[in-house]
Amino acid sequence: MNEPKPKTQLQSITSSVPVFNCIVYVLRDSSGNVSGRVANLPDLEFTASTERDLLGKIVKEFKRAVLEYSQIANGVPWIEPPNAKEPNEQTRLIPVHL
Numbered sequence: 001m002n003e004p005k006p007k008t009q010l011q012s013i014t015s016s017v018p019v020f021n022c023i024v025y026v027l028r029d030s031s032g033n034v035s036g037r038v039a040n041l042p043d044l045e046f047t048a049s050t051e052r053d054l055l056g057k058i059v060k061e062f063k064r065a066v067l068e069y070s071q072i073a074n075g076v077p078w079i080e081p082p083n084a085k086e087p088n089e090q091t092r093l094i095p096v097h098l
Contacts (some may be wrong), residue, residue: 022062022096023082025089026051036092039082041065055092062096 023039034054038044044061048054069076085091 018098020096022094024092025085026092027089040079
């Protein structure tokens with residue numbers, strides 16, 4: 001006997017959570033540490049022992065900075081176009097939800 005399958009309804013969730021692109025240039029130094037700088041927002045540079053730790057620091061501070069800047073009259077000081085990448089740096093693109 002075939003029982004009817006229960007109907008499932010997909011809910012559409014509309015969200016107004018802003019998403020920002022965080023452009024990070026990453027470099028591993030001779031001692032093994034990883035440094036990174038945000039290319040499209042000023043004054044965000046960090047060093048960590050692993051790239052994962054570095055990107056965690058950067059995302060946390062990127063969120064803090066964007067929230068803080070968005071509350072002042074001048075707004076977020078995006079760097080357009082982003083700062084140039086050095087030849088020995090690698091690019092990481094991180095979508096950041098606030």
